[in-house]
Amino acid sequence: xxFRIDAAxxxxxxxxxxxxxxxxxxxxxVKQFFAEDLKKTFAVFEKQANKDQSGYWIGxxxxxxxxxxxxxxxxxxxxxxxxxxxxxxxxxxxxxxQVEQTPQIKKWLQDRPQSIF
Numbered sequence: 001x002x003f004r005i006d007a008a009x010x011x012x013x014x015x016x017x018x019x020x021x022x023x024x025x026x027x028x029x030v031k032q033f034f035a036e037d038l039k040k041t042f043a044v045f046e047k048q049a050n051k052d053q054s055g056y057w058i059g060x061x062x063x064x065x066x067x068x069x070x071x072x073x074x075x076x077x078x079x080x081x082x083x084x085x086x087x088x089x090x091x092x093x094x095x096x097x098q099v100e101q102t103p104q105i106k107k108w109l110q111d112r113p114q115s116i117f
Contacts, residue, residue, distance in 0.1 A: 005063055045092055046091055
């Protein structure tokens with residue numbers, strides 16, 4: 001199980017790098033990133049999440065990847081395009097919401113210092 005979490009975490013790094021590359025390229029590269037690359041990545045993550053049906057990405061409790069997924073969803077400037085890429089990924093959306101409602105994370109989100117990060 002841990003190797004899947006590690007591999008998926010690396011995939012998140014790859015998708016962030018692809019996004020930064022698209023931003024640097026300019027033009028329609030960012031639109032294409034959201035419509036194709038991010039959508040495809042979310043579909044792969046959704047497929048794995050549906051195998052367990054535990055409310056988490058893998059296993060029956062909160063993992064590092066669940067938090068990484070939450071952060072990935074909030075990483076991008078264009079949240080409307082992120083939500084479009086998430087269409088059809090109801091399990092990922094539910095995991096996002098579950099992470100956000102975890103008492104310790106909810107408290108941290110409310111109490112954290114304001115910053116640009």
